Amino acid sequence: MSGVSRIKEFPLPDLGEGLTEGEILKWLVKVGDTIELNQPIVEVETAKAAVEIPAKWAGKVQAIFHEEGTTVEVGVPIIAIDTDPSAPPPSTDAEAPAEAPARTPVLVGYGPRSGAATRRPRKSANGTPTAAPATERSEPPVAPSPVVEAPAAPERPLVLAKPPVRKLARDLGVDLATLTGTGPQGSITREDVEQASTPARPAPVTVGGEQRVPVKGVRKLTADNMVASAFTAPHVTEFLTVDVTRAVKALDRLRTLPDWRDVRVSPLLLVAKAVLVAIRRHPMVNSTWAGDEIIVKPYVNLGIAAATERGLVVPNIKDAGQLSLRELAEALTGLVQTAKAGKTSPADMSGGTFTITNVGVFGVDTGTPILPPGEAAILAFGAIREMPWVHKGKIKVRQVTTLGLSFDHRIIDGELGSKFLRDVGTFLSDPEAALLAWT
Numbered sequence: 001m002s003g004v005s006r007i008k009e010f011p012l013p014d015l016g017e018g019l020t021e022g023e024i025l026k027w028l029v030k031v032g033d034t035i036e037l038n039q040p041i042v043e044v045e046t047a048k049a050a051v052e053i054p055a056k057w058a059g060k061v062q063a064i065f066h067e068e069g070t071t072v073e074v075g076v077p078i079i080a081i082d083t084d085p086s087a088p089p090p091s092t093d094a095e096a097p098a099e100a101p102a103r104t105p106v107l108v109g110y111g112p113r114s115g116a117a118t119r120r121p122r123k124s125a126n127g128t129p130t131a132a133p134a135t136e137r138s139e140p141p142v143a144p145s146p147v148v149e150a151p152a153a154p155e156r157p158l159v160l161a162k163p164p165v166r167k168l169a170r171d172l173g174v175d176l177a178t179l180t181g182t183g184p185q186g187s188i189t190r191e192d193v194e195q196a197s198t199p200a201r202p203a204p205v206t207v208g209g210e211q212r213v214p215v216k217g218v219r220k221l222t223a224d225n226m227v228a229s230a231f232t233a234p235h236v237t238e239f240l241t242v243d244v245t246r247a248v249k250a251l252d253r254l255r256t257l258p259d260w261r262d263v264r265v266s267p268l269l270l271v272a273k274a275v276l277v278a279i280r281r282h283p284m285v286n287s288t289w290a291g292d293e294i295i296v297k298p299y300v301n302l303g304i305a306a307a308t309e310r311g312l313v314v315p316n317i318k319d320a321g322q323l324s325l326r327e328l329a330e331a332l333t334g335l336v337q338t339a340k341a342g343k344t345s346p347a348d349m350s351g352g353t354f355t356i357t358n359v360g361v362f363g364v365d366t367g368t369p370i371l372p373p374g375e376a377a378i379l380a381f382g383a384i385r386e387m388p389w390v391h392k393g394k395i396k397v398r399q400v401t402t403l404g405l406s407f408d409h410r411i412i413d414g415e416l417g418s419k420f421l422r423d424v425g426t427f428l429s430d431p432e433a434a435l436l437a438w439t
Contacts, residue, residue: 303355
C-alpha cells in the first residue's frame with residue numbers, strides 16, 4: 001500500500017432525516033491514537049440528538065480537522081486516518097504510478113462535493129515539482145507521541161450496585177468505579193448513574209448583563225416544528241378530571257409482585273396503557289393528515305416527551321400496542337433514561353404516531369400541548385393530587401388528576417375526541433375492570 005493512498009479522510013455522514021450539519025461536541029480520540037474499526041471517535045449533535053460516530057477504518061489518527069464546538073456540514077471531512085501505520089513512509093523520489101482521474105466523493109441525497117480533489121506536489125528525480133496522484137486529502141506527517149511504559153493497573157474497588165443499575169451503566173457508558181454511591185451502604189443508584197451520564201449544559205454568553213443563548217440543535221428543531229404545527233393544524237383541547245385512586249392502588253399492588261420488583265413502575269405506565277387501549281377502540285386518533293387523504297396507522301409508535309439538557313425531545317416506543325404491560329414498563333424506563341442521558345438516536349425520534357407529555361412531574365395540573373408534526377393528537381398528563389371528591393355519595397379525600405387532549409380538528413371532531421378522552425379516563429378510574437372488559 002502506498003503512503004499516499006493509505007491516508008483516508010472520514011467525512012461527517014448523513015445521520016438521517018435529511019440533516020445537513022452537525023456540531024462537534026467532543027472528540028473521543030486524538031492525533032496519534034490507534035483506533036479500531038467501528039470504535040466511537042466523535043460525539044456530534046444534530047438537530048435531532050447527540051450521537052456517537054464510529055470509525056470507518058482501523059488505523060492511526062493522522063489529523064483532526066475541526067475543533068470541538070465547530071458546526072460542520074454533512075460531507076465535509078472531519079478526521080484523517082492512516083490505515084496502514086506499520087508500513088514505512090513513502091519515498092519522495094520513487095517513480096509515481098500513472099495518474100488516475102480524481103474522484104469526488106458523492107453523498108447520497110446531496111450530490112458531489114464542490115471543488116476539485118486536493119493534490120500534493122512532489123519532486124521528480126531532477127528536482128522539478130510534478131503533480132502527485134490524486135488523493136482525498138494529504139496532511140503533513142505528525143510526530144508520534146513518546147512511548148511511556150504504563151504503570152500496572154491498580155485493582156478496581158468493589159462497587160455495590162444492583163444488576164439493573166449495572167446494566168443501565170453499561171448501556172450509558174458510565175464507569176461505576178468512578179461514582180460515589182448515595183444509596184444504602186454507599187451503593188450506586190439509578191439516579192447516580194443518570195446524573196453521571198448527563199452532559200453539562202453549556203453556559204450562556206453574557207453581554208451587558210443580558211444572557212444570550214444560541215438557538216441551535218435540538219432547541220432550534222423543536223422551535224421550528226412547534227411553529228409549523230401551531231400554524232398548520234387547527235388545534236382543539238379538551239380537559240377531563242379523573243379520580244385515579246384505584247389506579248394508584250393497582251400500581252402499589254403491582255410493585256409487590258415478585259416479577260416486578262426490579263421494574264420501575266409509575267403512573268405514566270398506566271396512562272400509556274390507557275392510551276393504547278383507547279386507540280384500539282378509536283383508530284382514527286392514531287392517524288396523520290396527508291392533504292387529499294387521512295392515513296390511519298395500523299401500529300402505535302408511542303412518543304413520550306422528555307425534558308433534557310439540550311431541550312425537549314420526543315422519542316417513541318415502536319409498535320407499543322404489541323407490548324405486554326411488563327414490556328411497556330421496561331421500554332418506558334429505557335426511553336426516559338436514554339433521553340436524559342442525551343443518547344437518544346434520530347431513529348428513535350422519528351415516526352411517532354401519538355404522544356404523551358407528562359407535565360405532572362413538574363407539579364403542573366395540565367396544559368394545552370401543541371401537536372408534534374404529523375400526529376393527530378397529544379395527551380397532557382397532570383399531577384396527581386389528594387383532593388376532596390364525591391365518592392359513593394360522600395365527600396372523601398381521593399387521588400385526582402386532570403388530562404388535557406389536544407387534537408387536529410381536520411381529522412378528529414369533537415365527538416371522537418371526547419369519546420377517546422372519556423375512555424382514557426375510564427381506564428384510569430378502574431384499570432383492572434377496563435383491562436377485563438376491553439382487552
